[in-house]
Amino acid sequence: MLKLAYVTAADAEIADTWLQRNLSEGGKPVLLAEAADLGFLEALAQRFGLQHFVLPGAPHWPEALSLRPLLARINDRGAEAAFLCAPVPFGMVFRSNEIVPSWVEHFGAVRVLHELGVRNFEFVAGDATHRAQIPYLVDNLIDRHKGQRAFIVGNGPSLRQTDMSLLKDEITFGSNRCFLGYEDWGYAFKYWGISDRLQIEMYQEEYEQGIDRDSIKFFPFEYLNFLRVTNACPIPVVSDLRFGSPTSLRFPYFAETPSTVFNAFTVTITLIQIAAMMGCNPIVLVGVDHSYPIARAKRRGQGEAAAINLTPLVPPEDLVRQSKLGWDFWEGNAATGATHFTNAYSSNKVFVPPRTAWAETAFEYCRLWGERYGVQIVNATIGTHLTSLRRVDFNSLWR
Structure with a gap:
């Protein structure tokens, strides 16, 4: 199976560590990066003697034609992609103090690789590796x-x-x-x-x-x-x-x-x-x-507010001052009807x-x-x- 490695200049250390380990185990991945990181991509490819490609911003951009040689290899052997970049911490809204890694900022690259036929992804951040299978995208x-x-x-x-x-x-x-x-x-x-x-x-x-x-x-x-x-x-x-x-x-x-x-x-x-x-x-x-027949809603730290459909009455500027949605809620058992x-x-x-x-x-x-x-x-x-x-x-x- 072909191994693809998506790299970013901002996370050069993660890429360096992963590539050295992978090469020592006999791997020879193909390097990928976006156009903004072209200089880093070329330097990394030359250092490790690896083939490299620049990813377009979306699957159907004209620049995607340059990936045709890669498409043929993926169709022949299958592929999995490793994203060698630190995720943006995503703080959950309703689970206190819980943080999960999010690679939303690299969704464009996921789209391009998915269009090429990649379904198995590894998201690597230091010692942590998160694996995910993505059978479908809206594309x-x-x-x-x-x-x-x-x-x-x-x-x-x-x-x-x-x-x-x-x-x-x-x-x-x-x-x-x-x-x-x-x-x-x-x-x-x-x-x-x-x-x-x-x-x-x-x-x-x-x-x-x-x-x-x-x-x-x-x-x-x-x-x-x-x-x-x-x-x-x-x-x-x-x-x-x-x-x-x-x-x-x-x-x-x-x-x-x-x-x-x-x-x-x-x-x-x-x-x-x-x-x-x-x-x-x-x-x-x-x-x-x-x-929705809701008789009352509860507001965090402020007890109950007796109002029907409370939130639509809240001025937009008040919502903006809140850091997150969900600062008010209703309990299903308190509804006055179905x-x-x-x-x-x-x-x-x-x-x-x-x-x-x-x-x-x-x-x-x-x-x-x-x-x-x-x-x-x-x-x-x-x-x-x-x-x-x-x-x-x-x-x-x-x-």
């Missing part, structure tokens, strides 16, 4: 369902009145704890996604055990070494707010390339963008009730309060984007409170 899924209908299924209580058997043979996207309905519905969704950091961090094991093995799973790339699932498709997610920035809100946006996917207060928005890149048309929402399709979904769980008013703005932008590019994005949720998307009758879709 591999572009136009996979071009012109086909897809359903993005929310987890609202309206699913109790929805004939879910009709979706069995459809292209389906689910999220979060949708797997709690699989046994009753008799099938699993083809795709699954999560973007809520509280859910990922607090309920990691539940998701790892509960998600259907065969579905393709979308989640933020920085959790690659944390959320261990099969058929992973890590995505670079840009959040709604840039904390500490004088510009409070950075949405709405709509991702059109796999380099970035935007998260706008609900994973449904993220999945709409992915479905659009996969060529799905129309994109139909089901179970997106967009209404919030999801099964009571087991929220029982003994805590959540970041929904931001329905701001999410509505993002849904409106999805509609405008769809109208501009000829992609129908409609809402077939029974009794939905979402007003920005055109509503269609669920049962009429099979007539």
Whole structure:
């Protein structure tokens, strides 16, 4: 198997140590670096007598043509890539004092190598090595369902009145704890996604055990070494707010390339963008009730605040002054009515309060984007409170 080594000038010591060890064991890796580190790459290649290539900024840049000799060798022998660079420490939002390594800043290089056929990656930082298999990136899924209908299924209580058997043979996207309905519905969704950091961090094991093995799973790339699932498709997610920035809100946006996917207060928005890149048309929402009977929310260090949908009422400038989202939350057991399709979904769980008013703005932008590019994005949720998307009758879709 061909060994590839991605190096950066900023982490020359890591590269030097790894290469000396690898060469002493009989290895002869191919060196890779980005254009900004070309001088360092050439010097390192000359010193160790190794072949080297410069990586383009994205898989489909014209410069990628220079990698054709490498592509032939990967197709013939297979390959694994070692990233010889220190990660940026990623402090988890909802797990106190826990830090995990994140290589998000090198996601562009991962994309290029993945396009060449690399699926096994090693991320090396000093004595620590983190191994990950990346079966999918969104790049591999572009136009996979071009012109086909897809359903993005929310987890609202309206699913109790929805004939879910009709979706069995459809292209389906689910999220979060949708797997709690699989046994009753008799099938699993083809795709699954999560973007809520509280859910990922607090309920990691539940998701790892509960998600259907065969579905393709979308989640933020920085959790690659944390959320261990099969058929992973890590995505670079840009959040709604840039904390500490004088510009409070950075949405709405709509991702059109796999380099970035935007998260706008609900994973449904993220999945709409992915479905659009996969060529799905129309994109139909089901179970997106967009209404939460929450009587109160708790604020860290400040007890309870008696307000319905507390967070949407908070001025954006107040959110910016906070270092992290999640400084207020609601407990599932305290809801005054059904919030999801099964009571087991929220029982003994805590959540970041929904931001329905701001999410509505993002849904409106999805509609405008769809109208501009000829992609129908409609809402077939029974009794939905979402007003920005055109509503269609669920049962009429099979007539």
